[in-house]
Amino acid sequence: MIAVVPGELVASTPRAARGTGLDRAFEILCFSAATFLLAALGGLIVSLAIGGWPAFANFGVGFFFSAEWDPVREIYGAAGAVTGTLVTATVALLISLPLALGVAIFLVELCPTPLRRPIGTAVELLAGIPSIVYGMWGLFVFAPWFSKHVQMPIMMSAKPGTLWETLTTGVPNGSGILSASIILAIMILPFMAATLRELFLTIPPQVRESAYGLGSTTFEVIRNVSLPYIRTGAIGAVMLGLGRALGETMAVTFIIGNSHGFPTSMFASGSTIASTIANEFAEATGVLHTSSLIALGLVLFVITFIVLALARVFIGRQANL
Amino acid sequence: MTAFAPQRLSRRIAELVFLAFCWAAAAIALMALAAIMWSLVTKGIGGFFRPDGGGLDLRIFTMSTPAPGSEGGLLNAIMGSLMMCALAMVGAVFVGILAGTWLSEFARESQYGKVVRFLNDVLLSAPSILVGLFVYGILVAPLGGFSGLAGAVALGMIAAPVITRTTEDVLRLQPTALREASVALGAPVWRTILAVIWKSAQGGMLTGALLAFARISGETAPLLFTALNNQFLSLDMTKPTANLPVVIFNFALSAYDDWRRLAWAGALLIAATVLTVTIIARLLARETRRS
Numbered sequence: 380m381i382a383v384v385p386g387e388l389v390a391s392t393p394r395a396a397r398g399t400g401l402d403r404a405f406e407i408l409c410f411s412a413a414t415f416l417l418a419a420l421g422g423l424i425v426s427l428a429i430g431g432w433p434a435f436a437n438f439g440v441g442f443f444f445s446a447e448w449d450p451v452r453e454i455y456g457a458a459g460a461v462t463g464t465l466v467t468a469t470v471a472l473l474i475s476l477p478l479a480l481g482v483a484i485f486l487v488e489l490c491p492t493p494l495r496r497p498i499g500t501a502v503e504l505l506a507g508i509p510s511i512v513y514g515m516w517g518l519f520v521f522a523p524w525f526s527k528h529v530q531m532p533i534m535m536s537a538k539p540g541t542l543w544e545t546l547t548t549g550v551p552n553g554s555g556i557l558s559a560s561i562i563l564a565i566m567i568l569p570f571m572a573a574t575l576r577e578l579f580l581t582i583p584p585q586v587r588e589s590a591y592g593l594g595s596t597t598f599e600v601i602r603n604v605s606l607p608y609i610r611t612g613a614i615g616a617v618m619l620g621l622g623r624a625l626g627e628t629m630a631v632t633f634i635i636g637n638s639h640g641f642p643t644s645m646f647a648s649g650s651t652i653a654s655t656i657a658n659e660f661a662e663a664t665g666v667l668h669t670s671s672l673i674a675l676g677l678v679l680f681v682i683t684f685i686v687l688a689l690a691r692v693f694i695g696r697q698a699n700l
Numbered sequence: 701m702t703a704f705a706p707q708r709l710s711r712r713i714a715e716l717v718f719l720a721f722c723w724a725a726a727a728i729a730l731m732a733l734a735a736i737m738w739s740l741v742t743k744g745i746g747g748f749f750r751p752d753g754g755g756l757d758l759r760i761f762t763m764s765t766p767a768p769g770s771e772g773g774l775l776n777a778i779m780g781s782l783m784m785c786a787l788a789m790v791g792a793v794f795v796g797i798l799a800g801t802w803l804s805e806f807a808r809e810s811q812y813g814k815v816v817r818f819l820n821d822v823l824l825s826a827p828s829i830l831v832g833l834f835v836y837g838i839l840v841a842p843l844g845g846f847s848g849l850a851g852a853v854a855l856g857m858i859a860a861p862v863i864t865r866t867t868e869d870v871l872r873l874q875p876t877a878l879r880e881a882s883v884a885l886g887a888p889v890w891r892t893i894l895a896v897i898w899k900s901a902q903g904g905m906l907t908g909a910l911l912a913f914a915r916i917s918g919e920t921a922p923l924l925f926t927a928l929n930n931q932f933l934s935l936d937m938t939k940p941t942a943n944l945p946v947v948i949f950n951f952a953l954s955a956y957d958d959w960r961r962l963a964w965a966g967a968l969l970i971a972a973t974v975l976t977v978t979i980i981a982r983l984l985a986r987e988t989r990r991s
Contacts, residue, residue, distance in 0.1 A: 405890035406806055413807070413816045414796030414865060419857055420823050423830065443706035481725020491724055498730070500982075505733050505977050509918020511945055512967050515952050519960075520739045565732050572729065572737060596711060612806040617827060626827025628921035629949065653829050653921070660833070661925045676833045682828070687822050 383414060383509050423681065431674030442674065448639035448655075450663075455671035457652075457678055459640045464679065465650040466642060467556060467631065468624035471563035476617060479568055483575035488597055489594035494661035499576060508590060522553025522634060525561075530646055548648030557645040559635040567620045574616040580610040600645035615694025622686045628653040652679040738847025740968055747965020754839055760965055764933045764948055768956040774966050776933040776942040783935070784848055784927060784943060788855035794907055797898075800867025805893055817868070824861040829855050834921035840926060848941030858919060859912040866908025869903045897927045903988030910981035914974045920945035944970055 434442060434455060445456025486499050530551040538543040549555055561598055582605055590604040606613070636648020650658075652675045663669045750757045759773040766772025799820070807813025835854040840846055874897050882892040898905070928940040929947060944966050951963035 399888040402889045405893070406802075409798045409802035409806060412795045413802040413813075413864075414824065415795055416799050416820055416860060417816055420819050422838065423826075423834040426834050427830070428839050430833070440734045444738075478725045478729045481722045482729045484722045485726035489719065490726075502730075502733075504978055505737075507914055507974055508736075508971055509919045509920070509945070509974060511918060511948055512971050513736065514738050514961065515948070515967055516736045518742070518952065520735070543900060565736070568729055569733065596715040597859055598715045599711075601718075609920075624827050626829070628827070656833065657921060657924055660836075661928065663931075673833055673837070675832050676930070680830055681940075682922075683825075683827055684822060687825050688818075690825075691818060691821050695914055 394665070410454075427673055427677040427680060429668055431677045433670040434674040437667060438671075443678075444640045446639070450659075450665070450668055453665060453667050455667065457671075457675055460493075460640075460650050460652045460655045460675055461580070461678060461682075463635070463642055463649040464625055464653070464682070467560045467563055467635070467649075468621055469559070470560035471567060471624045472617065472621050474561060474564035475568050475571060475620065478564070479575055479620075480573035482540065482568070484601055486572075486576050487579040488509040488601070499573075502569045502576070503573045506573050508569075509565055509629075510627055511629040513562055513566045513630040515631065516699065517558065518554075519635040521562065522558060524553070525558055526551050526553035526628055535563075542692060546644050547646055548644045551646065554634045554636045554637065554648060555646045556642045556649045559631045559649075562630050562634055563624045563627060566627065567623050571616060571620040573614060574619070575609075578612045578616065579605060581612075582608050594649075611693050614691045618686055618690030618693060622683050622690060625686060626683050628657050632657045652676070682695055724832070728822055743964040744968025744971075745965075747961055747968070759828060760962070761971075765931055765942065765951075765962070766958070767891065768959060770952070772962070774944065774947065774962060774969070776930060777944045777947040777966065778867060778969075779933060779935070780848060780927070780930065780942040781917065781944040783937060784852040784855055784923075784941065787849075787852035787937070788859055788916060789909065789913055790857040791853075792859035792912060793864055795856075796863025796908075796912070797867050797905065799860070799864045801871060801893060801898075803864070804867040804871035805889075805897070808949050820864050822967040823857075827921075828858055828919050829921035829924075832924060832926055835926045846926060846928035848937035848939065848943075849928050851923045851941060852937070854922035855916040855919060855925045858922060859916050862912040862915055863905075863908050866911065867901075867905055869970065870904030870908065873904070873991040874900055900960065903984055907981045907985045907988070910977050910984070914981070917977070918945060918970050918974055920949055924949070 425568050438445070438455065441456065443457055443461070446455075446459035446460060446462070447456045449455070482502065486495060486502070514551060530547075530549075530553065534547050534549075534551055537547050586608065587600055588605060592598045595603070631651050632654040633648060635654055637650050637654060638648040639650060639655075644648035656672050656676055659668070660672050661671060728972040747760055749755065759771060760775075761773060761778065762775060763773035763775060764776040777858065799816070801815055803813055803820075807816065828861040831854050835850050835857070839853060839861060854930075856920055876902060878896055879892055882896040883889070887895070923946050927943050927946065929950065930942040932939045932942075935943060948963045948966040948970070951966070954960065
């Protein structure tokens with residue numbers, strides 16, 4: 380038997396002992412990278428606040444309540460773009476959510492088994508298509524169709540003097556608030572459907588099968604078992620979809636019509652915060668114009684931050700988003 | 701699932717209505733998405749063939765963006781996009797992997813770790829146009845001009861949170877026993893992470909990087925006022941640099957048919973790239989999971 384002297388053991392691993400000196404350095408390097416990300420977000424907020432300051436200082440609280448946007452007279456108000464953003468995103472969500480739920484339920488419960496994987500994968504892939512593609516399709520394919528088959532008939536048949544007539548006035552060229560909402564809805568649809576499907580798949584099969592075993596119909600299983608099971612995650616997924624719709628730039632800029640002020644009807648043109656910035660920022664010359672656009676950006680950041688923060692609270696980290 | 705027929709009529713009707721709704725929703729949604737893909741392919745493919753109907757036309761890859769009415773391609777935009785994405789990915793991979801490693805290996809459940817994780821998730825889904833505004837504020841305005849470099853920084857800022865998130869997720873999946881075994885052999889922590897944990901997680905980390913690349917290759921909004929655009933082929937990234945998304949945006953909104961044709965061809969090119977990269981990433985992820 381060979382006696383092992385403690386000192387000998389240490390001496391036999393000199394390389395490792397020497398290496399531990401770098402542990403601290405490596406940890407600091409990783410820590411710096413993480414802090415760098417935090418600083419980027421902080422810098423983003425600070426830079427928007429500084430850039431937008433002249434607008435806030437000049438127009439005061441009125442900036443948030445005025446819908447006037449007049450680069451010639453240098454008068455800017457955020458209310459029109461903010462309303463446009465909230466309206467299009469909300470309408471998009473209202474259209475998209477039932478469809479996304481339908482697709483997710485279809486994929487989990489109804490779809491013939493051989494088609495499940497291909498369709499599910501296709502939906503997930505479509506979630507990655509750049510938004511500019513949706514915008515182009517909206518402008519060149521959807522708008523002409525929408526103008527001819529939806530806008531024209533509705534506007535022709537609307538009775539003069541009714542609320543419906545007010546809601547449907549506008550130029551029937553296929554663009555406008557409602558068109559933008561529909562394109563946004565199509566854009567966030569694959570994302571929400573894929574997320575909801577993933578959430579449905581986290582439900583243990585035994586739970587669903589016992590509900591079926593008790594004699595429930597598909598509808599009852601979904602309503603009483605599946606949906607309650609994924610409720611918090613689903614709210615989070617919806618919030619994430621809303622966050623996307625609020626901040627989406629390209630899909631909207633192509634088709635919303637880009638006019639300032641409050642949206643007046645479903646078919647009237649309007650603008651969102653993102654579309655206003657995208658259209659005007661590169662050409663803005665006046666200090667006040669640039670600053671007002673940056674201030675709009677800050678408003679958008681605050682809105683999306685609240686929505687995304689709520690999404691994260693609801694969704695936790697169980698679903699891989 | 702419908703083999704069972706409930707007794708009460710109201711339940712049967714509710715079930716029928718519900719099933720009809722789900723089928724209809726799926727049909728509408730899938731048809732809309734199929735319609736988009738169909739237009740993209742039919743309108744985009746024209747750019748890759750000669751207008752007179754004969755043979756492949758590779759001018760899209762060999763000529764720069766034309767003046768209206770003359771012939772041209774997208775070479776400068778493709779080159780610009782590739783350069784900016786490559787530069788953005790270098791920075792984003794460096795920051796993202798280190799930050800993800802810190803979150804997974806060092807921070808774990810510490811308060812600061814939770815804050816970074818939460819804000820990284822916010823940054824991950826923040827509107828990309830705001831990143832453009834930010835980069836304009838810190839790089840374009842102070843340095844006095846639009847540049848490809850600024851575009852790359854904006855894209856990198858969008859890619860980094862994606863890589864951070866996926867890196868952390870993959871590293872967390874690595875078994876603790878692996879770390880313990882390495883440390884027990886006498887390896888210091890940094891070598892354990894570099895040579896054992898990263899090595900074992902490399903497939904997943906590569907998937908994350910590919911997904912981040914797919915994400916930024918189609919981003920338009922952050923480039924509008926950072927990289928701007930350039931009519932000519934230029935490899936100088938301190939000047940405004942042409943890039944596919946902005947060229948598509950400008951050409952699509954123009955009044956010239958040949959510009960619109962190029963815009964569709966470019967859109968098809970980007971969509972095909974994104975889909976290919978995503979599919980590769982998914983195959984890779986499946987491969988890694990299996991082994």
